[in-house]
Amino acid sequence: MTSSISGSLTVIGLGPGNAAQVTPEALAAIEAGEDFFGYGPYVDRLNLRDDQRRHASDNREEISRAEAALMLAAKGGRVCVVSGGDAGVFAMAAAVCEAIEAGPAEWREIHFSVVPGITAMLAVAARVGAPLGHDFCAISLSDNLKPWELIEKRLIAAAEAGFVMAFYNPVSKARPHQLSRAFDVLRAHLPGSVTVVFGRAAGRPDERMRIEPLSNAHSDMADMATCIIVGSTETRLIERPGQAPLVYSPRSAGKI
Ligand code: SAH
Numbered sequence: 001m002t003s004s005i006s007g008s009l010t011v012i013g014l015g016p017g018n019a020a021q022v023t024p025e026a027l028a029a030i031e032a033g034e035d036f037f038g039y040g041p042y043v044d045r046l047n048l049r050d051d052q053r054r055h056a057s058d059n060r061e062e063i064s065r066a067e068a069a070l071m072l073a074a075k076g077g078r079v080c081v082v083s084g085g086d087a088g089v090f091a092m093a094a095a096v097c098e099a100i101e102a103g104p105a106e107w108r109e110i111h112f113s114v115v116p117g118i119t120a121m122l123a124v125a126a127r128v129g130a131p132l133g134h135d136f137c138a139i140s141l142s143d144n145l146k147p148w149e150l151i152e153k154r155l156i157a158a159a160e161a162g163f164v165m166a167f168y169n170p171v172s173k174a175r176p177h178q179l180s181r182a183f184d185v186l187r188a189h190l191p192g193s194v195t196v197v198f199g200r201a202a203g204r205p206d207e208r209m210r211i212e213p214l215s216n217a218h219s220d221m222a223d224m225a226t227c228i229i230v231g232s233t234e235t236r237l238i239e240r241p242g243q244a245p246l247v248y249s250p251r252s253a254g255k256i
Contacts, residue, residue, distance in 0.1 A: 005109040007073035010080050011096055013087040013117020014045055016203040021118050029115050033080035037069040038092070042082045060144075062092060066099040073110045086119035090140045090168050120227040121166035124199025127209050129238075129246035131197060131229045135163055136249075141178060142169035148178065152185055159189040164235060164249050167228040171219060179219035186230060190214060195231040195247055198222055211237070211245060 010029045015021035030036075033052065036043055040056040048054065057065050066081065073079040083091035093114045100107050125132045137158050141151060158165050171179050186194075192215030200208040200223065210221055214230065222228055231249060238246040 005074055005076070005106060005111075007076045008078050008111035008113070009069055009073040009096065010078075010113050010115060011087040011093045012080055012082050012115045013089075013091070013119070014042060014082055014084055015118045016085055016120055016123035017045075017201065018203040021123065021203050023115070023117065026115050026117060029080060030082075032078060034078045035069075035072055036080045036082060037065050038082035039084075042084050046082065062095040063099055066092065066096040067103065069096070070099055070103060070107050070110065074104075074106055083117070084120075085123075086117045087114055088116065089119045089138065090142075120168065120199070120202060121229065123202035124166075124197060124209070124227045124229060127199060127202055127207070128197050128211065128229075128244070130248040131195070131231055131235060132164055132166070133249040133251055134232070134234065136166060137163045138166045138168060140168045141175075141182060142172070143175065143178070148181075151178075151182070155182055155185050156189055159186055162232050162234070164232050165230045167230070169224070170222045170226055170228050172224055176219070179222055183214070183217045183219070187214060190230075191233060194233060195235050195237050197229040197231075197247055198226055199229065200226040202227065209244065211247060 010033065012026050012029050014026060030046060035053045035055060036046060036048065037055045039059040043054050043056040069079050069081050081092045081096060085091065087093040121132065121138060139154055143151060192213055194214040196212050196214050196217045198210040198221045212221065231247065235247060235249045240246065
């Protein structure tokens with residue numbers, strides 16, 4: 001069957017927060033878009049023309065935002081949904097897919113595409129060296145969409161399997177104690193000497209990188225703009241005179 005809907009929905013990752021880290025593909029997709037949906041601060045990053053429209057919303061309204069964008073695309077609009085970092089990493093691309101799956105059959109005819117972006121853990125990793133140089137995983141510490149017990153189970157499994165871990169959504173006002181709890185869980189399964197990188201606002205003017213051993217890691221060292229990378233026992237720290245240390249995870253890491 002040929003598609004009867006001419007509208008399109010493009011989900012675009014805007015990178016960690018500076019113009020140089022927005023890909024040319026993302027810029028071209030923004031240029032071609034008519035309506036832009038997203039969390040306010042992300043929509044604010046766009047330099048839109050007068051003929052392009054903003055639809056900013058709160059960051060808790062992901063599914064209703066996805067549905068509003070799909071409804072407009074179903075009417076023939078060239079619609080964009082924007083996220084920070086990569087749109088497929090703890091962001092809008094999955095919410096749009098979820099809405100397509102649950103929504104009316106005609107939404108499946110919309111031309112749907114995802115433009116990738118530089119995700120936070122890559123921006124942070126690049127600042128300190130190569131902490132993601134061997135096997136790693138990414139875990140959101142937010143329990144908005146999954147129970148905290150499952151997060152703890154994944155932390156333990158990842159620590160025992162020797163993965164480097166990148167934590168997204170490490171804290172929020174509603175969850176002040178969970179990051180402390182996560183560090184306590186890790187301290188029970190990893191040596192205190194394991195390197196932890198607190199990468200705040202990577203790529204933005206207020207960027208701050210802090211490196212601590214797990215034994216010193218504290219929830220005060222992170223906020224909502226921080227991506228935390230917890231090394232494995234193989235992760236190495238190279239001290240350098242007059243420069244920040246390098247953190248890297250050797251490619252050959254891992255023994256049975
Ligand atoms: N889609 C985004 C992640 C959204 S979840 C991405 O791919 O990067 C939001 C979390 O991402 C924040 O709580 C923080 O952990 C992380 N984050 C987003 N931008 C960041 C940045 N510039 N520096 C460090 N962490 C960032």
